[in-house]
Amino acid sequence: MVGPWTRRAAAKATCTSRARQVPFYGIFSTLPARAHTPPRTGIAKSRAVLLEHAPFDMALIVQKYGGTSVGNPERIKNVARRVAEHRNRGDQVVVVVSAMSGVTDNLIKLAKEITPLPSEREMDMLLATGEQQTIALTAIALQQLGIPATSLTGAQAGIVTDGVHTKAKIRNITPKKVHAQLDAGNVVIVAGFQGETAEGQITTLGRGGSDLTAIALAAAVKADLCQIYTDVDGVYTADPRIVPGAKKLPEIAYDEMLELAGAGAKVMQLRSVEFAKKFGVVFEVRSSLNDNPGTIVKEETQSMEGIVVRGVALDKNQAKVTLVAVPDKPGVAARVFKALADATIGVDMIVQNISHGSKSPTTDISFTADKPDLAKARKVMDALKAEIGFAELAVSETIGKLSIVGVGMKSHSGVAAKMFETLAKEGVNIDMISTSEIKISVVIDLAKGDAAMRAVHKAFLGT
Amino acid sequence: MVGPWTRRAAAKATCTSRARQVPFYGIFSTLPARAHTPPRTGIAKSRAVLLEHAPFDMALIVQKYGGTSVGNPERIKNVARRVAEHRNRGDQVVVVVSAMSGVTDNLIKLAKEITPLPSEREMDMLLATGEQQTIALTAIALQQLGIPATSLTGAQAGIVTDGVHTKAKIRNITPKKVHAQLDAGNVVIVAGFQGETAEGQITTLGRGGSDLTAIALAAAVKADLCQIYTDVDGVYTADPRIVPGAKKLPEIAYDEMLELAGAGAKVMQLRSVEFAKKFGVVFEVRSSLNDNPGTIVKEETQSMEGIVVRGVALDKNQAKVTLVAVPDKPGVAARVFKALADATIGVDMIVQNISHGSKSPTTDISFTADKPDLAKARKVMDALKAEIGFAELAVSETIGKLSIVGVGMKSHSGVAAKMFETLAKEGVNIDMISTSEIKISVVIDLAKGDAAMRAVHKAFLGT
Structure with a gap:
């Protein structure tokens, strides 16, 4: 075996710990040292920086390509060309891919033609x-x-999960075969979205599973760089379709990314970002359609705090439910939200105002939930009406949840006031308010959502 | 778990050897006892006979369904109904299935869009x-x-192969998971055509691989019954499209089946029948489209010898090559057929006549090969012409090879004479003759093939 990657392989021969089991789930006390230390070469460095240190800066890179990027043979060839570029520079590359777009839906359709509720174990066998x-x-x-290359299924790549079919959690990764193939000079292509249980049952990881595979593998093999290739250029300060002045962020903190996703910005599934945060995996979200640098997602740094608001998000998919004149006595709120939880209705914002009246005081309880859950939520509340004795159920689907997110909020005051002033100037009435350490969300009239978003973006981000 | 199969499971608890490794290939000295003893319950018995002995005659059945039988969700439901019938009678059922018809071709097409010569390891990964x-x-x-049911990939079913990708040979089967699932009361559905190497590489078994999976599994789990469901009703005395009077055979000997397949009758791949013969697996070829009994394939019995000719086959896919006036000296034939073997051209019949002339005697050497190989064979012979010094190369593609097959030939004389007489009466000239212990093949004019086949069928089989 000749080629620049052998230098790396030789250097690695002394690192006996590389192939050991890296537990991710449950047994946190045995985490490898790597999990809490920054990556070896530093993911935030561009390739140009990396190459200054050649020949010893060949990187170990994990790249993930989604279903659209590998949607047909032509696109798969494009992905191969991109991977080949890295490989030809001497990098070691692990590629994680999703199913070709349409394939998974088609398989689900076949199963549903047999029965509307196929078993989850067999769906995993099918979808994998x-x-x-x-x-x-x-x-x-x-x-x-x-380019020498070898494919590995999730099971072959050593991805061991629990046994919860269709939404399994990764328990640990034993990337023995991945290392062996890399050391033999091969690009390793790993099937995203899947793993197997310790008993050898095939499992899948649920929505966003391929991102999770890539981030978990990057942690397990101690990659220098983890790149999530997608059909967007990176993470923006706001949805550019609504805010033309929105800018791509060069970097963002895990917590900001999480809050933005929770606020309705569709970039990545929460669990992949949570996983990356937990194991300190720095990753880049970038486009597979061009060569533009993307957005680096990482632990927040002091310099990040200079920016008060990282992004603005508008969630148009929520509805508001208000229980009017609820008797104000202990246990009522608990009863309401227990009933919603039992019906697996996810509740986002909750607001309760102080009580009015002294004899039999009542209060209004409002909450928001995803629109598709609204009918179910209404049914649950109707069933509780007699027991709780509220006066009326008010429901609105014409709301938008506007959020600003930024770790800088922690060290800046007056952020909420500035947001509310901006909305007032636009003539936007605020229905509900909810805040976290690094986020402020307000519920407003859906019809004014886009204009409100643009105004807030301009106030905090200048464009 | 309740139901009739628990009786069987309980009975089995004492049979500790069931899960042990059954080597198939290479290490013949360690063959399990079963391999050379007749099946426990006797596959030739009909279900009606089996049920006379209830409740202890619940059978362990291996059924194989080809790509057409599982070609769409509706057909898969039909297969499930058929399996359910057996299961509801208390049988334990292992089902081996092929890919849905069209799926494999479609995957091959995708790969060929990327490169005309994809790697065989990756083709196995893809096609599996x-x-x-x-x-x-x-x-x-x-x-x-x-019906409780569990699917298992070839690897999960314990099918271990050598590492020859796209045409791997089964080395051994460790059907531990199959037994565990059966004993838990489940129908077990095993992926045909595939296995994995001892190192965990996914392999496929090549053409006819699913039949082979079924027969090998039947041997490994010591099935009472192995049924190969296909789109024909069984094995016929001749192709019914050519010979309207052709009859379905109730039974046939392995050797007859092998000779018929070699003679051009398309029923099953030779290797599956060879495997069944080697391990004494009695199996039934039958239709998945109706409930007619099929043809039982088994070791020949004394009673079989009463029938002189079991079947008649006509192979229209061969071409004849004649080397005219070859100098008759030692080593010439060896040189010719070595050159053909080196070019991987399969030669079927070979005929050489006695020499003429005393000073420099010459002879004619004729052989037949598959038509698609003809161009290659001609090239190989042309390259040899100077070295060997034959006068001329005569080639004919308008030939047919007509064969009669039957174990009864061993104990009956005059069979060849009767065949040649029949052909003479039809005005059919015989070009080449080749015989084995249980087969007589003649090469004749392709144009007279169908009529000759009908005449020979009538002479030996009465219709």
Whole structure:
């Protein structure tokens, strides 16, 4: 085996711990040292910086490509060309791919033609084939470019999960085969979204599972760089379709990313970001359609605190439910939200005003939930009406939840006041308010949502 | 777990050897006792006979369904209904399925869009997904009927192969999981056509691989019954499209089946029958479209010898090559057929006539090969012409090879004479003759093939 990657392989021969089991879930006390130390080479460095230190700065890179990026043989060839570029610079590359777009939906359709409620174990067996097809095709495309490449299923890559089919959690990764293939000079292509239990049952990780595979693998193999390739350029200060002046962020803190996702910005599933935060995996969200640098997602740094608001998000998918004139006595709120939880209705914002009247004081309880859950929520509340004795159920679907997010809020005062003033100037009435340490959310009239978002973006971000 | 199968499971608890490794390949000295003894209950018995002995005659059945039988969700539901019938009678059932028809071709097409010569390891990774999808869908369809069912990939079913990708050989089967699932009361659905190496690489078994999976599994789990469901009713005395009077055979000997397949009758791949013969697996070929009994394939019995000719086959896919006036000296034939073997051209019949002339005697050497190999064979012979010094190369593609097959030939004389007489009466000239212990093949004019086949069928089989 000749080539620049052998230098890396040789350097690694002394690092006996690389192939050991890295537990992710449950047994936190045995976390590897890496989990709480910054990455070796530093992911925030650009390739240019990395290459200044050649020849010893060949990086170990994990790249993830979603279903659209590998949607047909032509696109798979494009992915292979991009991977080949890194490989030809001497990098070691682990590629995580999703199923080709449409494949998973098609398999679900086949199963539903047999029964509307197929067993989850068999759905995992069925759906895991989607990613398995992509890894083989991607390896073939790389080999066609003269790049040695091997595909591995989730199970072969050592991804061990619990047994909760269709939404399994990663328990640990034993990347023995991944290392062996990398050390042999191969690009390794791993099937995203899947793993197997300790008993050898095939499992899948649920929505956003391939991102999770990439981030978990990056932690397990101690990658220098983890890149999530998608069809957007990175994380923006706001949705550019609503706010034309929105800018791509060069970097963002995990917590900001989490709050933005929770606030309705569709970038990545929360669990992948949570996982990255927990294990200190710095990653980049970038486009597979161009070569623009993306957004680096990492632990917050002191310099980040200079920016008060990192992004603005507008969630148009929520509805508001108000229980009017609820008798103000202990246990009522608990009863309401227990009933909602039992019906698996996720509640986002909750607001309760202080009581009025002294004899039989009443209060109003408002909450927001996803619009598709509204009918179910109304049914649950109606069933409680007699027991709790509220006067009326008021429901509105024409609301928007506008949020500003930024770690800088922690050290800046007057942020909420500035947001409310801005909205007042726009003639936007505020219905509900909820705050966290790094986020302020308000519920407003949906019709004024876009204009309000633009005004707030301009006030805090200048454009 | 309640139901009739628990009796069987209880009975089995004393049989500790069931889960042990059954080597198939290489280490013949360690063959399990079963391999050379007749099946426990006797596959030739009909269900009616089996049920006379109830309640202890619940059978362990291996059923194989090909790609057409599972070609869409509706057909998969039909397969599930058929399996459920057996299961509801108290049988334990292992189902082996192929990929849905069209799926494998479609995957091959995707790979070929990337490169005309994809790597065989990655093709195995890719194609193995086809069967994996079918097992999941079949399990779902059974569960929908209220039948507990579990799918297993080839690897999970313990099918260990060598590492020759795209045409791997089964080395051994450790059906531990199959037994565990059966004993838990589940129907087990196993992906045909695939296995994995001892190192955990996914492999496929090549053409006819799912039949092989079924027969090998039947041997490994010591099944009472192995049924190969296909789109034909069984094995016929001749192709009914050519010989309207052809009859379905109730039984046939392995050797007859092998000779018929070699003679051009398309029923099953040779290797599956060879495997069944080697391990004494009695199996039935039958239709998945109706409930007619099929053809039992088994070791020949004394009673079989009463029938001189079991079947008649006509192979229209061969071409004849004649080397005219070859100098008759030692080593010439060896040189010719070595060159053909080196070019991986399969030669079927070979005929050489006695020499003429005393000073420099010459002879004619003729052989037949598959038509698609003809161009290659001609090239190989042309390259040899100077070295060997034959006068001319004569080639004919308008030939047919007509064969009669039957173990009864061993104990009957005059069979060849009767065949040649029949052909003479039809005005059919015989070009080449080749015989084995249980087969006589003649090469004749392709144009007279069908009529000759009908005449020979009538002479030996009466219709």
